[in-house]
Amino acid sequence: MLRSLDSGSYKPVVIQFDCRRWFLETGHLDRMDNPINDKIFHHLPSDCEAALEPLTAFIEPKYGEELLTSHMEDGGTLDLEIKQLIFTHHPLFSSEHVLAAQLKEYYKTYTERITLNVTKVLKDRLLVLRHAYAKLLESDPRTRGFHGSVHDEIDVTQRLDIYRKEIRSCRDEYNIEAEKDRVLLTNMLRVWKDIKNLRKKNKFSCTSLKLIIKKEEVEKEEEEEERKEELRQDTKETLTELEAEYEKNLEKYKKTLATWKAAYKKKKEAKKRQEQRKSLGAEEEAEDSTLTTAQDEVLLAVPDEEKPLPPEAVDKRQVELRILDIFSRTRKPPGEPNVHLELSLNHSITKDNHCSDGEKRRRQAVSKAKISLRILINKKLVTQTPLATFNNDFTIQVNQSYRMGLSSFPQIITLEVVEGSGLRETNIAAVSLPIPSKSSFHKEKYEDIVFAGSQQVTCNHNGTGCGLANSEYGSSFTKGSVSYHLNWYIEEEAEEIQIDTQPTQSLSVPSSAMKESNQKTTVPGYERTHIDPNHPGNCELIAHLQKAAFGLVKPSNYFEIDWCEGDFCTDVELDTSVRFRVLQLRDKEEPAFKNLRLIPPVESQILRKSLEAYEEENLTGMGQEESATESHLIGIDRRWDNVERLLASLRRHMQQRYMQANLAFKVEDLVQEERIPDIGTIGTSLLSVFKPRRPLRPERKKRDQVRGTALGDQNVNLIVHIAQAFHVPVRHESSLSPGSSSSDLLERENHVRPFIEATFQRTILRTSVAEGPNPTWNQQLSFPFKAPNDNFSPASLQTVTDNIYFHLYDEVIHDMLEDDRLRESTVYHRIEKRWLGSLRIPFSTIYANSKIEGTFSLEEPVVLLGYVRDSSTSGNPTGFIQSSEHSKTGTHLSIYLTLEPTLPPPEPFKAQFESSEPEDVLSASKDWVDTLDAKFSQRHFRTHVLDLSGKLVSMNRFIRPLKPPEELISEDISETTRRVAWYVSLIPSLADMTLFPGACDIWANSEQFLTMLTGDEEEHAVLLTNFFLHLGKTAYLLVGSGIPEGQTCYVLTIEENGDQVLWNPSTAKSYSAQDSFSPLHAVYSLVNEDNIWANTQKYDDPPRVNLDVSMSGWRSFYSRSVPDPGLP
């Protein structure tokens, strides 16, 4: 086998390397004269190789962009098909069953032997060898009296020798095999006889087995002749062999005898000398040489060797007897018919009522017994096959296949055979399946695995029981085999291109696991089931077991030096190293570690706290944490804590959901390509030369977006262009103190000197001072923008929560100079800034809209002491802003904000979302939106939005009357309305984008909104609409576009007197629909409890839109053809 090629094979080379034996005395390499052999060798595939699958396959060329396969899952999908379960012993076996099982076992080996036909092969080989030997003997030059060269002679003798040896070994082998055949045959016949006897004795039969014996008559004389000839040949061969041996032994004997004789003689002489010396006495002692004395003593000390026995002469008679004995054991006697056995299953089984009581009860027990198989992976229950009862022959047809998706590579797959169900179930046996390697492609080949139990069971009926040492039939334990098919499920595409680059960690697992499982299952089974070690099918198993016994088993399908030699540390140390953990987590972009810059190189310097906190968080569930922290936080703190936690979990959830979509890059993200001018663009650019020039009304050029990595080394600036302000309050005449009138000479004409101070990310910039209540600055401020961790990816930009603030101040200059005489040479002023109002724009709005342009109303103090709004001076420089009542209400500021270079806003998420809405409604919604979009490309229409669970939900489901808090309700309905709006506006506002980076525009329902306590305009608007509806108002959720938010939601109420009021839910401000100064500047659609209407009118700015949905300018979504499906 290939597997046996383990590390042992290269060792000897290393050991022997030291000496000079590789060289001859001449200094040349000690090698064969001519290493080139002129014989032709053909690389024959050996038996095991023929069964191997090919390593390569012809693959058609493939269109593919996504060749790089990511390995998200380590596990894969396992297909387990269980075909049948066969018991070879079970406590409910009757004695007949036991015998039948034995017979079946024998029959199986019998058929296997028949198909392999080893005996026949060996016999033929023996014949051929003998023939060749005889031929060679004939052609032997010596026998023919012809003297060839010496070389020839040597060659022939050598060859004869080899032949003799081969014949001998072949004969022995043949004898063994033939004996096996005989034994098997007699065994089968014996068992069959037993069964027949048992059936006769019992007067019933409970198995359907029937052994059909076919006899083939043979010529007795011929066989006898053959046998005689064979006998003669065998005897002759044996005799020659024995004689040769005898001669060799005789030679040896003669030699040993000679040496023995010499030794004996010497000893005798020595003895004689010693005796002489003793008789002479002590007088002459000195004279005699002490040397000989010592020698004699040594000689005498050597114990007498036994006299070698002459080898036994070859006794021809005895040899013949022995060969006869062998023949009687291995060959059938001449004249005995050839026997062919066949096992059939058509013996009729005796009906129940003809059986004895014990058998009846046994059969009842059998019919009650329920068997099922459990599949366990890594000792966890995966599934259980349905309960099944036995067939008569104790087999169970399962025929089930299971597909199991695994998250990690399985360590061990176990099948458990379970009997009974519910409380009375017993685990009979368990067996581990070898885990197939992922690269094997066995198709539809069932494998059998043997299981064995270890319980002792006695029965009070005819069942034999099991594990009973002293009973005739029940001595064996419960055992059987399962035939199954286990392989990895491979998808069709994956099969075509196998670019499988799993790291070896997982590669090493299958082999080691296989080793483990093999040992576990087979070793206990081996002892009990007595596997035939000579059976060719078992040789792999036996070899494996032998190796296992010596502890030699090694996962050998990949190269590996000694597992633990020279290791620096253990695996556990490596995996628990804090530094590596932190580095790995940073690499994985875990939120807590993502932005760590420097991780100390020494373990001890690393802050363990954050890692510990992270791990704790991973370990404990949310529920436990809440209960743990509730104890030490009270009131609002606790509430906020909960909100934080909820948000964090939502965020995590969302991130996981949208992670994959974020990974997909587009070509535009990677390649920045200049548009090649074509006829159209050249034409327009040529035409632009002839355009009328309007230097006083410059147009903004469209800029290219900078994407991806190109941003890294650029400075991103936030450009703020402050154009003008309208209706700035002016100083009250009376506030100018009469005393200082002389010193206020500078500002006599202008009642206000406003300037704007803008703040962004700790940078403060200001404009110059302009004059008058309608100042024009036309000034550009540029703020450096610092992204978090210099990371300009959309994901990180979305988390920026900075705001840009604009403050409008009035610069008042006090002249501090007391002495008028110094006025010519000295200036002594005190500059005072007086706050008149401010504006806040979140960065996320700028980022999402890429630019903001418009006129915003400023938040200002409720009372501005010393300032008045001068309506006479508010001459409108721009014609279309009429000085109506509303324009008086506040100061307005015209600004333009953008980022330079333009950062790409996050791509809208285009993936398909699941939804619980009916399919036809969704498709109708798509059609509805598409037709409207085609008509009004500027307006954005939607019918379904994402809720917090990531599902599409129809917008009108968010609207339901909701009771406002008790405290807000007062007698006066208008007061209540104001209070409710104020209440809603107090809930903090945070853009979806910031809240859930990566996923845009998620709508939370009112309950979730009140739990989270943060949300953006749509959540506020939904809540406000719900409250208004409860107050009995006609209220709609208005989806439109406003400044500064961009796309936003307002609430539209229609008062009893027919007034249409727009509410900004985040500021609690209400505007009349006719107000041209309202921040809402486009109306797209209206939503109420029952329906969604799209604005199909020509205009979409609120003053010009007819907000009555029953009129023709609105198109409803739910209609008679598409009814509202109601709640699913």
Added chain:
Amino acid sequence: MAEVHVIGQVTGGEGFTDASIFCKWSLQLGGGWRVVEGLSEGQTQADKSQSGEKVTWSHPIDLHLSTRGIQGWPRLLIQVYRQDDFGRIDLCGYGVLHIPSRPGHHTVTCPTWRPTGTLTEELRRAFLGGGPQLLSAEFMHSALERYRLHTVPSGVVHLELGILLRNFEKHGIMY
């Protein structure tokens, strides 16, 4: 507990056919190794050489590995594919490259090979595209199975790798 940094690039290849060639590489580690940071596999862009046979990828490799011992020293498994004029992809070569174990800057080349098929398969490959591929990438580096393959040499992939070792001398590894 030693660390290895592998910083470098898949510079390019030469000796392949003059279609668009790209390269997939992946890191193969022994059991005692962990990837701490960096991507352990990658795929280069498809480069069509303008002149000669040299293609340039300059695909960055930046890995931080930690290890328990020196066994199972990391290897790069390299697969080169070609993309023909129809956008179809088929195999050009397989190669295995040991990451150099001496710290410093190394310019290494990885010769590649591809399995050959029967005569008909080769003819089809030559005229219609496609070709024999390994059924599993495992066979690329498994010592046991390779002997059954019939291969022909393909082009060469050039890499530049900078190796930084840490804590190896602490455990008596000399270099």
